[in-house]
Amino acid sequence: MTREPLHDGWTVGPKLGPFEAPADGAGPRLVVLPHDALRDLPRSADEVQGVHSGYTPGGAFEYSRELEVPPSWRERTVRLEFEGVYRDAVVFLNGEVVVHESNGYAGFSAVLDPYLRFGEVNRLTVEARAHRDSRWYSGAGIYRPVHLEVTDPVHIPVHGVTVTTPDIDEERAVVAVAATVRNSTRHTRETRVAWTVTGPTGEIVASGGCPVTVLPGTDAVARARLIVDEPLRWHPDHPHLYALQTTVTDAAGGALDEDSTTFGIRTVQVDPRNGLRINGRPLKLRGACVHHDNGPLGAATFDDAEDRRVRLLKEAGFNALRSAHNPMSRAMLDACDRHGLVVMDELADAWTRSKAPHDATITFPERWERDVAGLVAKDRNHPSVIMYSIGNEILELGTPIGSTWSRRLAERVRDLDHTRFVTNGINGIIANLPRMAEAREQVEDANTMMANMGDQMGLMNASPLVSASIEESAAVLDVVGFNYADSRYRQDAVDHPDRVIVGSETFPARIDVMWGLVEELPHVIGDFTWTGWDYLGEAGIGRVDYTDEPGYEPTGTAGPYPYRLAESGDLDITGYRRTISYYREIVYGLRVEPYIAVHRPQHHGRPTATTPWSWTDTVSTWSWDAAHGAPVTVDVYADADEVELLLDGESLGVAPVGAEKAFLARFETEFHPGELIAVARRAGHETGRHVVRTAGTPRLQAHADRDEVAVGGLAFVAITLADDAGITVADRDVRVEVQVSGPGVLAGLGSGRARTEESFGASAYTTYDGRLLAVIRVDGPGEVVVTASADGYEIARTAVRGI
Template identity: 50%
Template sequence: MQRQRYPYPWEWRTITAHGPSPARPVVVPHDAVLGVERVDDPALTATGYVPGGTWEYRSRFEAPPDWRQRHVVLELEAVYRSPAVSLNGDLLARRPSGTAALTVPLDGALRYGAPNELTVEARADRDARWYTGGGILRPVHLAVGPRVHVPLDGVVVTVPESDDEAALVQVVTTVRNLEPRPAVRRLRTTVVGPDGEVVAADATRVTVPANESVEVSQRMLVAEPRRWSPAHPDLHTVESVLATDTGDEVDESRVVVGIRTLQLDARRGLRIDGVPVDLRGACVHADNGVIGGVVLDDAEERRVTILKEAGFNAIRSAHQPMSRAMLDACDRLGMLVMDELTDVWTRAKRPEDGSSTFTEWWQRDLEDMVRKDRNHPSVIMYSIGNEIPEAGTRTGAELARRLAARTRRLDPTRYVTAGVNGALLVMDGAVPVDPELLGGASLEEVEEINGFMMQLADRMNALGVSDAVTALTEEAYGALDVAGMNYLESRYEHDRTAFPHRVIVGSETFPTRIDVLWDLVRSLPHVIGDFTWTGWDYLGEPGLGRPRYRDEPPGTPPLAPYPWLLSGAGDIDITGERRPASYYREIVYGLRREPFLAVRRPETYGREAAPAPWSWTDCLPSWTWPVAPGTPLEVEVYADAPEVEVLLGGRTLGRYPTGPEHRYRALVEVGYQPGAIEAVAIRDGVPAERARLVTASGPRALRVHPDRTRLDGPDALAFLTIEVTDDEGVRATDADDEVTLRVEGPAALQGFGSAAPRTLESFTDDRHRLFDGRALAVVRAGGSGDVRVVASAPGYAEVATELRATGV
């Protein structure tokens, strides 16, 4: 059987204590809370002050008569949260999870000759530590096939052996028989190479008992295989055809795979086909900025593309299973994946977070994640949980072993990890801790892990190697293939001797310490990589990464007050623009030779920064500032060269040390003068690469830059950057004009907004204010024809861009 997009229209309504709202047409996937008015309520801080709700989606369709002899399956990839699916008033399925797929057989519940009414209910309310969105967030599929068929995700492809000469490809196919009598079929399996050529094929006869399933194993040799790797993500397609001898009943399945093998040990680290790989990782939440929690192929492809261009080669899905669309993009683009099951086990972190149903549902949720992942070459590790409080207890360690063992049985070809936070385990109080290590922080007063970690500040490393943390983490780490360490880099060197066979990954780390962390990854083979918090900024946990200063009132909470919306901790902002921290990271990774210039905002001058482990300085790559000439500004220069020369208007301001000995950075005070400021890398005493910032000057115009001009497909997206620039294309970062958009033709505005960290604006409105001179609009195709997007703002000429929607 093959997934097909659910083709029938939907409508939805909100259910409140006063009754349901009027039903409205809607295109799914759909985020039901993206346009909800935010509320200044401390109970909603974690979600960015976005309230939840309860929603009902309805769809009506006719069942063709030939479906009587077919098998019909509805699949909802993710409905947030606690979905209930009914057909014609009969409840068919429920699931507590909002991130696991819900697969619902419709056989026996369908009406023929009369309309069928499909209903999906969902709700979300204070059930996560970040913004989740709500409703039918991921695609809906309908699969129709014969009653003797290969079920969805019923083909598993592994590569037991691979080298340059040949690869052994094993295909295990499940064949299910829903008939009351045995069935005989022929199964033909073909492996198709990256260029469309058949590289291996096999056929066999299959007898399936009545109302049972069988597994068919086929082992095929592929000569001189083009193997998958991050640098060369070559993909193969495995096509399975199940047919009767006469060929009058056929079922087809198709999976995309990569030929590659994984190796792992503490002496040689992680290898793909024998080639060592250090993970340059990004933790990434599921929301996608101005379109909220909606998952669409083009959005996921764009996000993975930008992350890879920024130097990352791995993504950790924080903290829920990754969407199929993003996994597909990672396969195509060569991005490695650590896929994560959950943020909670049995102890609650939020009032309605699913911990109460974990014991009953974890095996099903885990199985569905692995079934989704196991053919994706990008997936190299499964994380069974993030910062689980009970992991340091005996019962928690036992549960960790059960989860890890079950994961290995479902997929023995990949590794099992978990994100373990030593500070969180200490908060549990199960093991006494030297009070000096806490620096006066009281465990009795701790309610939130981020606040506790900020209190500890520079004591985190000493706490990490303490006897208490060693004792609390030993058994949980013993259950894993890879010890995932959240903010525990002090253990990297310590564990090389204390636990000589332990393989470590920095599953979550402070972005401000990437130079130190990357040096540890490069020098310690048992440390296979680093995953920064976070690669892409996200909604919720508002102000976690905001700059902090010593003149702030004592006791300022780790999360920011209303109307803050964004975390502010991402290398890349929610519109997909790289922030200065991203370029610094690229230099540290050794992937960028050019220096990088960023300027701190004038209003921060003279304020002493406070230690804030998730916070970068409040700077941006601009030399356009609404200040008088001579106003002192602080300029940050990042470079791997031993020193850089800074020039203002062509006049040298001197040379400054940079490179690894100076943490790849220099801070230079400059009296502002419009024009140009430059940084030149000095290597062996000779000027080399350079960076330059220029002031936006002269007439300004509103401009729209689409990332494509064709919208191919019914859910195709175009991402339009909207900005104010001068005639030379230099952005006016001091522009904060309100822009109004109008979409004409067969398309709609999916989302519109900026990277402003605090705002009262909605991403579902057709008007939004620029932030640092920039905003992003996302347009979603809704048919075939010409599309025109028009932008206007007071004081500027109206500007339009043309797109073409093909509908296919």
């Protein structure tokens, strides 16, 4: 078998009818996959998709490339494996339809055999389209990797190897393996399947094999129970991984196919008395909801970008991710396996009642079984995956027919994988919208409705009406996911003593309350904030408005143009930790030192408007272009009784922690350059301190995240306005031009600024709070030099080497 990425040589342009001609400048252009066809389209305040897509238009697109087909392929099976095409993908070879896949998040295969012209150059085309089919920025096109596979007609199909560990103790683990062998010939074939298990340190720890006879045109499954002695178990604290090599040979020992599968050995248990346990150890889920886009890269899914996101989220204190509201990429699952984050992988945002005019509900009733099967097949060998979520805020969930859909989906998941738990992100208010007709008429979308309800939302979510309507749908689950319904946690322990709950989606600023409930209540196994990483679309949902701004008009949760980002992540789209991330880390008990967050002096005293997804407009810096003596508000996050604030050694006062909000002490003071120190104390004893200093003369700096990058991979270059000590200035932003020389290209450029008309595909972008991220794709071996320049600053350079 040969398997190689098919990422080069593609062109993309608008999908046109047979009698249409492209507009000037809109013809096909050369691209490298993965690719997002929407990212660089012009945005407009009049765009019909509006705030949902971040004012980015949709469209229909056609990708094309040539494929050389040698005569030797005549005796082989040839297929393309797509990890994701958004959306309604149609694959053609030489003008003939090969396959159609409507689900924009589902992986699928295109078997090319019937359409190949041997010894010729064949023409491959892929259509994709996106328009008013999502409540967030979806991207469009071949946005996840594509692989060309050439195999023997007797081979292992995609996701054809399954590994489970049903019996584990300290002395040994039983590794149950199953390999599907497919025979697409006209003759019965005698084969042999062999397995080898390699341990985390590279040694062979188990092996086995058996003969398998496969009738023509059928599949046969070979199974074995292999024994691994003294297993090293996978856990978020030590994510040990094993590798299973599966080989298929013919009767004479000739190689037919092979497959490599990574897996972990671990047990997962859940109950309302002990909560969640992995390998018998209790684990409270410090969870983050994440969308699928990669910020400046748009929706394009690169292995290095997914790995970086997972790594930075774990460094910020999270130990669990919820893929919202669609199946997680394979690359992110691999990264969660490697770095030790557990996963709640989600099937869909809607079933049969639509949330957008052209969303997946159009085909869901006909194809739900394929969607479930695809999700499970992708996930079932990943030790990081512990829960399948069958939906998010499903509109029909509170009805009798909706309950039958809940049961149907949950049981199908269990048929395919009984080793993991089934959940669902239930929002009792959303599930009862027909009973809230008056509220529906007054608002544009569900987010605004929930934001406007305030404390009433908690009361309604805990009401008898909601309780009765969701009881059947909740009963089919192993773990009941509640979105914005912590008001139910205590009462459900009484009304449903066998019910296990997870906060599947919660308001970020309420983490002090939410985590207190998780720690107090054993039947509540964790909390997933909205969101861990900022994302494109649902623009401005977490913004802070200054209401005295000329022309200000309340717009609910919808950020007016040119808002592009949600602005609700603990980490912004560049991976920089916002101040709320450090507050959360302190609430989790993972950070002992306090943390200083300064409200921008230029806005001091101005009235603000926020949403339930907002945090404060703060930055951890004492470098401001403000007058000496200007009033300023300083927040200090701390797990302490009190905090003392000092400037250049002189006390600015002591404030109690918790007067304004739990884990927070607030100071009203004046800005003077110098060294600002926060000292936290409990019972009079210092528990930690945090220092911020005024920057010296800033200069433009560029630093790559690593020195060497594999060809085809990404380097992430942080561009900052900082002094020689690395202290970044926050309010002197400049437009930076980025150039790349050598075997690499600028794949994306952006900042954490939520409201902007700048393009991620441009070579220049304005810093935000002194920071900017350039993403470099390395296309060949050798040195790639990145140069950053801005008016008034010396040029900054950094380099990486492609290997």
